[in-house]
Amino acid sequence: MTESNRNGHDLIIFSDFDGTIARRDVGNRLFHYFSEGKSEEVVARWKAGEIDSRECLRRESELARDTTLEEFYEFVDGFDLDPGFGDLVTLCRSHDLPLYIVSDGLDLYIRHLLDRHGLDGLPVFSNRAIIDEGRLNITWPYSDQSCGQCGNCKGYHVRRLKKPAQTAIYIGDGRSDVCAVPEADIIFAKGDLAEHCRKENIDFFVFDDFSTVTEAIRPRLIAESENRATRGEMP
Numbered sequence: 002m003t004e005s006n007r008n009g010h011d012l013i014i015f016s017d018f019d020g021t022i023a024r025r026d027v028g029n030r031l032f033h034y035f036s037e038g039k040s041e042e043v044v045a046r047w048k049a050g051e052i053d054s055r056e057c058l059r060r061e062s063e064l065a066r067d068t069t070l071e072e073f074y075e076f077v078d079g080f081d082l083d084p085g086f087g088d089l090v091t092l093c094r095s096h097d098l099p100l101y102i103v104s105d106g107l108d109l110y111i112r113h114l115l116d117r118h119g120l121d122g123l124p125v126f127s128n129r130a131i132i133d134e135g136r137l138n139i140t141w142p143y144s145d146q147s148c149g150q151c152g153n154c155k156g157y158h159v160r161r162l163k164k165p166a167q168t169a170i171y172i173g174d175g176r177s178d179v180c181a182v183p184e185a186d187i188i189f190a191k192g193d194l195a196e197h198c199r200k201e202n203i204d205f206f207v208f209d210d211f212s213t214v215t216e217a218i219r220p221r222l223i224a225e226s227e228n229r230a231t232r233g234e235m236p
């Protein structure tokens with residue numbers, strides 16, 4: 002018995018959410034909106050490495066004015082997902098490939114946007130938030146496993162979920178993805194993550210939207226299925 006899944010494929014896929022599955026950074030924009038721009042200074046300090054991401058989120062939520070869940074969702078509804086992401090989900094489901102969303106953002110808007118686009122049921126590992134008497138209340142379920150910089154360290158999730166024989170694909174766009182890079186085998190990057198990979202001489206594929214990723218994976222899956230058919234195995 003190999004480590005591959007029941008269809009014999011050896012891929013495992015991880016994707017960032019903000020700026021990757023969601024075309025824009027929802028977390029960043031929502032704190033900007035609810036703090037009337039005051040969150041920007043905090044984000045700049047995080048980008049400069051002066052504060053960790055947990056401190057960044059904590060301060061951003063303190064700066065945000067009171068809101069209701071209805072108003073929160075109404076704001077979040079203004080964000081689009083990458084139009085090609087649904088195709089990747091379909092491809093993964095039809096080939097039984099594991100696909101995980103890993104985020105240092107908040108489940109409250111990630112789940113809402115996925116549900117709205119008919120993509121509920123995908124596993125999401127992120128920080129958690131509720132709106133409690135108007136305040137955005139954040140908790141960090143994975144902070145004990147953090148590297149010290151991330152609230153939810155993506156490197157931890159790739160390490161714990163990837164089996165030794167699997168090839169891990171990581172897709173991301175920013176600073177919060179950096180810890181996942183050394184744990185993954187194939188990187189698709191844009192934005193600050195692409196910049197980071199260039200600087201560190203790490204091989205990566207540039208992507209603009211998910212169609213690039215899906216079309217890179219599809220031939221590999223077809224080739225694997227054909228190999229198995231040649232060997233007289235089930236497709």
Ligand SMILES: [Mg+2]
Pocket residue numbers: 017018019020021173174175177
């Ligand atoms: Mg991102």
Ligand SMILES: [Zn+2]
Pocket residue numbers: 147148149150151153154155156180
């Ligand atoms: Zn980390």
